[in-house]
């Protein structure tokens with residue numbers, strides 16, 4: 001008997017997960033697929049935002065219609081950190097005669113080396129890397145590296161799927177976007193009925209936006225959320241700050257929301273909405289998180305010594321998928337590795353652009369540039 005084990009946080013489960021299960025069934029000829037939502041302990045700063053029982057319930061709904069596929073509560077019942085080698089050990093004991101396969105997405109392959117007891121995992125199961133056809137990872141170099149370390153190869157299966165991740169699904173859910181292309185209907189109903197992934201203030205902020213700006217704002221949220229875990233930022237704050245950042249962009253100065261607002265000195269008109277936006281966020285929408293408010297307040301100008309949240313919102317605003325300018329790809333690449341370097345390069349680009357167009361340069365932006373330039377120098 002061939003059994004494929006598929007673990008993950010499933011926060012939430014989405015159509016890609018279902019595609020992987022189907023691909024494993026046909027490519028491996030697996031007799032059974034066991035889906036195992038991981039328990040993520042509360043004291044760990046994880047990205048899981050839905051409770052373990054909700055993630056389990058959603059997985060059960062999603063896989064209910066798939067033949068020879070079961071959802072196991074093993075890791076949830078075990079609690080604590082869900083180590084794969086322990087889980088595989090359990091299923092090896094339960095099915096001693098079965099050939100076990102362990103399914104991972106292509107993005108997990110580079111992390112596999114740092115897992116607990118990877119050799120034990122490989123002695124218990126064949127590693128199967130699932131590669132989506134739409135953005136194929138090239139495997140030959142990975143196989144060489146893998147073989148050098150473990151003296152065996154991993155299997156790979158290719159499947160077609162959609163561009164979706166659980167992070168993206170959480171952002172879409174928080175924004176109230178249509179989840180139908182990405183999530184099974186029953187899972188969408190469950191999310192709505194249980195109000196999962198909602199973030200207070202997001203929908204209120206979005207109500208201020210014209211459709212074109214809403215699209216940009218969604219792009220900012222998706223871009224920023226993608227890096228939230230990497231930069232150890234709370235995802236909810238990241239999504240909230242993104243949703244808020246341009247809330248006052250098209251607000252007339254005499255709007256009731258702006259009564260009592262007084263502008264700092266010498267703010268160029270294109271920069272003003274960062275201050276009015278933070279004001280509306282605080283006074284009308286009742287946002288209290290100072291870091292979120294500052295991310296809105298400095299998203300256009302930047303400033304010296306920004307928090308990581310401020311930097312991420314500033315950069316996501318400039319680099320979201322709707323933006324296009326010469327050199328943007330290099331900046332996007334830098335965003336994935338170094339926030340300070342990316343701030344330096346982005347501010348440099350912005351100053352150059354403003355100078356070329358004869359636009360007014362806000363002194364705070366210049367100071368921000370000098371700050372990140374100095375930081376870079378000190379590092380070299």
Ligand code: FE
Nearest residue numbers: 245246299300
């Ligand atoms: Fe803006």
Ligand code: FE
Nearest residue numbers: 216245246317
């Ligand atoms: Fe913006």
